[in-house]
Amino acid sequence: MPNKRTPQAMEAGTECKRWYMGQRERGEIVRAYEAGLSMAEITRRTGRSSATITNTIYRHYKGTGRNLMQERTFNKIVYPGLREWFIQSGASIAEAARICRVCPETLGEWLKGGARGAMTEPMPKHAIDKILDWTGLTYEQAFRDQRQYKEDYEA
Numbered sequence: 001m002p003n004k005r006t007p008q009a010m011e012a013g014t015e016c017k018r019w020y021m022g023q024r025e026r027g028e029i030v031r032a033y034e035a036g037l038s039m040a041e042i043t044r045r046t047g048r049s050s051a052t053i054t055n056t057i058y059r060h061y062k063g064t065g066r067n068l069m070q071e072r073t074f075n076k077i078v079y080p081g082l083r084e085w086f087i088q089s090g091a092s093i094a095e096a097a098r099i100c101r102v103c104p105e106t107l108g109e110w111l112k113g114g115a116r117g118a119m120t121e122p123m124p125k126h127a128i129d130k131i132l133d134w135t136g137l138t139y140e141q142a143f144r145d146q147r148q149y150k151e152d153y154e155a
Contacts, residue, residue, distance in 0.1 A: 021052070029053060030060045078113040081142040085135050099134045100127045 025046070032042050039057070043050045073093065077083040086093070093111065097104040110123040132142060 021048070021056070026056050026060065029056045033057050073108075077111045079111065079143050081137055081140075081144050082111065082131070082135070085137060085142070089135075096131060096134065100130045102127060 029042055029046065029048075032045070033039070033053075037045075039050060039053050042048075042053050046053070074083055074086045077086065085091075086096075093108050094104045097107040100107055107127070110121075110127065128139070128143075131137075132139060135142065
């Protein structure tokens with residue numbers, strides 16, 4: 001009897017066809033991820049394990065110079081100028097947190113508008129100043145359309 005985990009065994013119909021993933025299914029997973037579906041949603045829809053989904057996405061972008069997962073994190077930043085800067089520069093939130101001398105989770109909450117978009121604590125002026133110095137952006141470039149911080153910054 002052939003090994004149950006080979007493509008030949010699958011063609012003979014002697015094993016579960018869920019083991020082998022073809023190029024078409026890999027492409028569907030990547031397209032779903034790029035369209036904004038979460039890994040959990042892709043896992044639910046495909047019936048594949050979360051590890052399989054994660055590995056498929058990582059392998060697809062390996063060597064391309066793109067880090068789609070990092071880009072997706074940056075897309076949650078509520079400040080358009082900073083969001084664009086992070087995506088273009090390739091810098092990480094962890095690097096920015098080191099510059100600001102805060103933990104990455106705290107800076108992430110500030111940049112993403114707080115828990116579930118409800119800002120619980122505004123970003124302090126010292127953190128704003130360090131981010132502006134590090135990025136080379138002006139306040140207007142970094143925080144445009146976020147007028148609530150302008151008052152805090154100027155105070």
